[in-house]
Amino acid sequence: MGMSVRARAAAIATFRFVMVRIMEMLARWVPSTPEMEVKVLFGEHIWEAAQAADALGHRAFELRSPLHFTLPAADGYQNVLDGLAGTSGTAERLRGFYDVLLPGLERHFRRYLEATDGLLDAPSVRVVEQILQRSTRMRDAYLALLREIPRLAEVDPAWHEEIARAEAAQLELIRVPPPGEASTPP
Amino acid sequence: MNAPNPDTIEVRGVVLRRDPAREPCFMVVSLDSEMHEWPGMSEQARRERLHRHMNNEIGGLEIAAQCPSDFPDAPWELRMELARQCWDETRHVRLLYRRLVELGGRKGEFPVSNFEWRVTGMLDSLAARLAVQNRTFEAGQMDIVGKVVDDWRAAGDERTAEMLEGILADEIQHVRFANTWLRRLAQDDPRVLMKIAAAIRLLATVTAALAPEPGELNAVGTPIGDPRERVPMVNVDDRRLAAFTEDEIREVLRQAGFRALLPRSESGPRA
Numbered sequence: 001m002g003m004s005v006r007a008r009a010a011a012i013a014t015f016r017f018v019m020v021r022i023m024e025m026l027a028r029w030v031p032s033t034p035e036m037e038v039k040v041l042f043g044e045h046i047w048e049a050a051q052a053a054d055a056l057g058h059r060a061f062e063l064r065s066p067l068h069f070t071l072p073a074a075d076g077y078q079n080v081l082d083g084l085a086g087t088s089g090t091a092e093r094l095r096g097f098y099d100v101l102l103p104g105l106e107r108h109f110r111r112y113l114e115a116t117d118g119l120l121d122a123p124s125v126r127v128v129e130q131i132l133q134r135s136t137r138m139r140d141a142y143l144a145l146l147r148e149i150p151r152l153a154e155v156d157p158a159w160h161e162e163i164a165r166a167e168a169a170q171l172e173l174i175r176v177p178p179p180g181e182a183s184t185p186p
Numbered sequence: 187m188n189a190p191n192p193d194t195i196e197v198r199g200v201v202l203r204r205d206p207a208r209e210p211c212f213m214v215v216s217l218d219s220e221m222h223e224w225p226g227m228s229e230q231a232r233r234e235r236l237h238r239h240m241n242n243e244i245g246g247l248e249i250a251a252q253c254p255s256d257f258p259d260a261p262w263e264l265r266m267e268l269a270r271q272c273w274d275e276t277r278h279v280r281l282l283y284r285r286l287v288e289l290g291g292r293k294g295e296f297p298v299s300n301f302e303w304r305v306t307g308m309l310d311s312l313a314a315r316l317a318v319q320n321r322t323f324e325a326g327q328m329d330i331v332g333k334v335v336d337d338w339r340a341a342g343d344e345r346t347a348e349m350l351e352g353i354l355a356d357e358i359q360h361v362r363f364a365n366t367w368l369r370r371l372a373q374d375d376p377r378v379l380m381k382i383a384a385a386i387r388l389l390a391t392v393t394a395a396l397a398p399e400p401g402e403l404n405a406v407g408t409p410i411g412d413p414r415e416r417v418p419m420v421n422v423d424d425r426r427l428a429a430f431t432e433d434e435i436r437e438v439l440r441q442a443g444f445r446a447l448l449p450r451s452e453s454g455p456r457a
Contacts, residue, residue, distance in 0.1 A: 023254060023269060030251035030272070031206035031303075036244060036279065036293060043247045043276040046254070050269035057262070068262055 002117030009063035011112055012124060013071040014174045016056035018081070018105065019131075020070065023049035025085040026097075033090050038152065041145055042093075045138050052131045059127050077170045084163065091155045098142040099153075100164050102135050108173045109135075195304075200395045203307025206248045211294030212241075218398050222296045222406045227341040233291035235334070236346070240282035241298035242327070243353075246360075247275035249306050249319050257312040264312070267363040274356040281349050297405070305392055313371045313378045314385035320364030322389065325428065328357050332421035354424065361428035 003011070026042045026049060033039050057068030072078065084096045109128050118125050146153050194201050197216045205214055215221060223238070224231035250271040253260070283293070306319045331354045338347040372378045398410040420442050425435050 023265075024258065027251040027253075027269075027272070028255040031248040034207040034209045036209065036283070039244065039247065040276040040279050043251060043272045046251060047269045047273035050266055054262075054266060 002120055003115055005063055008116060008121055008124060009060055009065045009069065010071055011174055012056050012060045012063060012127075013065060013069045014073050015109070015112075015128075015131075016053050016060065016068070017070045017073050018077075018173070019049050019053035019056060021073075021081050021085075022097075022101075023053060025081070028085070029093055032088070033093065035090055035149075035152065037145055037149060038090055038094065041141060044141065048134045048138055052134055055127045055130065059124055062123060072175060074170065074172050074175045077173050080163075080167050080170055083166065089155070091153050092159060094142065094146075094153050095155050095160055096163050098139050099160070100167050102139055104167045104170070105173075106132060106135050194308075197304075198395045200392050201308070202304035202392065204304075205300045206245075206303055208298075208300075209294070211292075213294070213297045215297045215299055217396060218299075218410045219402055219404050220297055221299060221404050223404055223408055224406060225408055227337060227343075229289070232338075232341075232343070232346075233286060233289050234296045236282050236286040236289065237291060237296045238298065240279055240286060241300075242302070243275050243278040243282060245300055245303045246319075246324070247272055247279065248303055249315070250275060252307070253312055253315060260312050264363075264367050267367070271360050271363075274360065278353050278356065281353065285346055285349060301396075305389055308388060309381075309385050311378070311381045311385075313368060314381045316364040316368055317382040318385050318389055320360050321368065322386075324357055324364075325361045325425065325430070328354060328361060328424050328428065329419065329421040331357065332424055333419050358424050358428045361425075361430075365429040 023046055026046045029042050030039050030046070033042065054068075057070070060069040061067040073081070080101070084093075084101060087093050087096060109132055113125060113128055116124060191201075193204050195204050196202070208214055221238075222234055224234060250268050253268045254265045257265075286292070286295075302319060302323050306315050306323075309315045309318060331350050335347050335350045335354070338344075338350065368378075368382070372382075402410050404410050420435070420438050422435055422439075425438065430438070
């Protein structure tokens with residue numbers, strides 16, 4: 001048994017929320033990160049996140065929702081996003097985004113692919129697969145940068161462990177609505 | 187007495203946005219007199235040109251990136267244009283840095299200025315930023331690059347000339363989407379025009395305040411000249427591609443004192 005149209009629309013709209021937040025976070029980081037090579041990395045990935053959000057927004061429309069319909073992620077996941085967005089060190093930003101947030105997000109996307117009907121929901125599957133490819137490309141670019149300048153990602157191991165634990169604890173990306181609250185588009 | 191605003195600085199009496207973050211290897215200056223521009227195409231002059239252009243592209247990236255976070259309610263399609271611009275600017279930075287290194291240069295080799303960031307960062311509407319950054323600064327850059335491509339080629343550096351031509355093609359799109367969106371935003375809300383007018387006034391005020399004195403030299407002894415006397419040839423063909431109207435192009439030509447040549451179609455290749 002796959003997911004209902006409403007449930008799929010809610011998932012796609014939530015993924016869109018996350019990609020927009022990532023786009024905005026990277027955008028804020030560009031002027032406030034000193035290292036030129038890192039600015040350029042974040043700048044390139046603003047566009048990756050924007051394209052992902054755009055594709056999800058169009059897919060939401062196909063699932064009987066408004067164009068670019070967006071639903072906030074679960075509170076716990078938003079806290080992780082907020083915590084990462086508030087970091088100011090280059091190494092924390094790099095490690096937190098590329099080593100923790102993106103792999104975690106890939107996990108949520110893969111869960112969606114496992115849960116949905118690959119034929120019935122093939123357009124969503126294509127969109128999500130393309131986002132997974134984007135994520136791989138982003139992480140490859142980050143790893144290439146680290147090979148060039150390894151010191152960029154030197155962080156306090158305790159900090160890294162803490163954010164990784166906080167992210168891993170977010171088993172649900174999609175908000176579970178309280179009774180009576182619609183979890184799906186109007 | 188008011189506490190100083192941590193987000194702004196004051197230069198020659200005008201209040202400007204504080205600089206974005208830069209690595210310590212970069213020396214950031216405020217005035218043309220502090221720059222290290224050389225005339226001609228000596229090896230040092232070439233590296234300085236590339237280095238200066240590279241920092242301008244970093245600034246273009248920073249300004250474009252700041253917009254989606256400062257104006258989250260902007261239309262999604264416009265935010266997409268800005269996100270795409272971010273990617274373009276990152277490619278330009280990489281290209282210019284690669285060429286700089288090939289020519290023996292390095293990051294921080296020469297002083298840099300963040301004039302465009304400092305001005306646009308003071309503007310509180312997206313329309314004003316598009317008008318100043320994309321429609322004015324980037325369009326001006328389009329004029330300059332259209333000319334300097336020929337300088338590089340004449341100096342026998344086809345590789346740099348080709349790179350600049352590629353960058354120019356991207357810049358046309360950045361100016362074009364700004365022109366298109368400014369018209370749309372002004373049509374939807376005529377008050378946008380007042381914001382744009384105020385932004386252009388601010389730019390004029392800052393430019394006048396930071397203008398060099400007559401006969402002033404820069405830090406390496408090159409005469410700076412009045413910026414108003416340094417208006418480059420107007421790149422008419424590319425301004426057309428960038429969605430400037432014929433009236434707007436005529437106005438730019440008028441402001442340039444008609445020292446510009448007529449469009450290529452009427453006058454042959456750019457000199």
